[in-house]
Each structure stands twice: as C-alpha cells, then as structure tokens.
Amino acid sequence: MIPTVEYLEERFDSFNASCFEGALPRIPIKLSRARTFVGRLQYKPVRNWRGKVVGGENFVIRISTKFDLPEAETEDTLIHEMIHYWIVLNGLQDSSTHGRIFRAKMKEINELHGRHLTISHRSTPEELDHDTRVRDHYFCVSKLADGRTAITVAARTRIRSIQRQFRWSPTVRSTAWYHSRDPWFNRFPRCRSPKLFPVDPAALQPHLEGAETLA
Ligand SMILES: [Zn+2]
Structure with a gap:
C-alpha cells in the first residue's frame, strides 16, 4: 500500500494507545519521496549543560511513498x-x-501485539524483487466493501478455513482463489488466518494473468 498522511495519523493514535500507553504527543507525519529509507524520525536534540542529549524537539516522522509495501510492513x-x-x-x-x-521495547511490542518489527526495515522494492525463489502460492483476491482489493496468500492447509471465514466477513464482498508459482507473491506473508493485504489492482493484474483459478 502507499500510505496517506491521514492513514498514518490514525495508525499513530491507535499504536500510541495500544503500545505506548498513550504517552506520545502527536507530531507531524510527512510523506517523503526518498528511495534511501522507508521511515525516519527527525528531531533537534535537546542537551543538558554537559552536552548530553536529554530529549528532543521539532519531531517529524517521515514515511516514504516510493515503496508499495504490504500494509503490515507500513504499520511496522x-x-x-x-x-x-x-x-x-x-x-x-x-x-x-x-x-x-x-x-527490549521492540520485543515487548512483537510479543504482546503479534507484530514483526525488526531493527532494519525489512524490505524495499529491490529486496522484494530479489526474492526470486519459485514456490507454490495459494492466494485469495478479495474485493472489499470499501472498494479496495486485497490479497491473502494462504498456507495450503488453511485455504478452506480462511475461505469459510471470508464468507461470513462483512468486510469481504467477493473472493477468487488462485494458484501461482510467480515469485512476485513471495512478498506476502503466508497466512494461517484470514488477514487481508490491500494491493493496487493494477500492480496485481499482470501476476494474475499467469495464475490458475482454483475451483
Ligand atoms: Zn531505526
């Protein structure tokens, strides 16, 4: 997904409440066109009389819009x-x-909130495209109630249970299942539960053409 400022601000408030006990005052979140980073915190250090950094001011979080990452990675x-x-x-x-x-904080959030934070940002488009291992992918393309398209790459043994849950989901309007060995799908996590990763339909389309429909 390519995030917007409104989306990031809403996520900031939500993670502030769930992971930081609401202790973080809001700061500007800006979009960047940089290819050199996915996210970055900028601020002016505040020093004590000994020159030691004891805080900061003029905080800004910058998130690059150059990378179309799965939503979970944008959140991470x-x-x-x-x-x-x-x-x-x-x-x-x-x-x-x-x-x-x-x-320690990263570990706490990963364990308590089931996230996959890393110290380096996991994937840039170059890294995603470098994952060229050929594997079987079983995936569902869903049309969501809000008009978006989402993908779910499923563990093979979970296809039925995920489809059953989508059928009852108010978020999911329609589903279509496919099989493909296209390495492009390596960028999505293999899900055991019905997680939805919004995708740009235009980016997905060429990879659907080589896929086989599952009955
Ligand atoms: Zn960092």
Whole structure:
C-alpha cells in the first residue's frame, strides 16, 4: 500500500494507545519521496549543560511513498519510528541506535501485539524483487466493501478455513482463489488466518494473468 498522511495519523493514535500507553504527543507525519529509507524520525536534540542529549524537539516522522509495501510492513515501519521517538522523548540513554532499550521495547511490542518489527526495515522494492525463489502460492483476491482489493496468500492447509471465514466477513464482498508459482507473491506473508493485504489492482493484474483459478 502507499500510505496517506491521514492513514498514518490514525495508525499513530491507535499504536500510541495500544503500545505506548498513550504517552506520545502527536507530531507531524510527512510523506517523503526518498528511495534511501522507508521511515525516519527527525528531531533537534535537546542537551543538558554537559552536552548530553536529554530529549528532543521539532519531531517529524517521515514515511516514504516510493515503496508499495504490504500494509503490515507500513504499520511496522511507523511503530519502529515511534520507538525511536519514545526513547528520545523520555531522554533514555540507549547503548546504540538500535540498542538494548530499543530492542527490549521492540520485543515487548512483537510479543504482546503479534507484530514483526525488526531493527532494519525489512524490505524495499529491490529486496522484494530479489526474492526470486519459485514456490507454490495459494492466494485469495478479495474485493472489499470499501472498494479496495486485497490479497491473502494462504498456507495450503488453511485455504478452506480462511475461505469459510471470508464468507461470513462483512468486510469481504467477493473472493477468487488462485494458484501461482510467480515469485512476485513471495512478498506476502503466508497466512494461517484470514488477514487481508490491500494491493493496487493494477500492480496485481499482470501476476494474475499467469495464475490458475482454483475451483
Ligand atoms: Zn531505526
């Protein structure tokens, strides 16, 4: 997905409440066209009389719109930057950029909230396109009630149960199942539960042409 500012602000508020006990004041979130980073926190360090950094001001989170990542990765990127913000805001002295405090908070969020945060941002389009392993993919393309298209790459043994849950979901209007060995689908996580990853239909279309429809 390519995020918008409104989307990121809404996610910020939601993760602030669920992962940071609502302790993070809102800061500007801006979109960037950079290819060199997926997300970045910028701020002016505040120092004490000894020159030690004890806080920050003029915080801005920048998220690049150059990468069409799965929604979960966009969210993870935002949370990653929020951890940096939380550390600076509280004047915590970490052992390095992604030091002990960063990793402890990251681990806590991953365990409590089932996220997949990493210290490096996982994938840029180059990395996604580099994953060229040929594997079988069983996936569902859904039309959602809000008009978006979403994809779910399913573990083979979970196809039936996922389809059953989609049938009762108010979010999902229609579904179509496919099989493909196109490595393009490697970029999506293999789901055991009915997760929906919104995709750009135009980006998906060429990869559907080589796919076989599942009855
Ligand atoms: Zn970082």
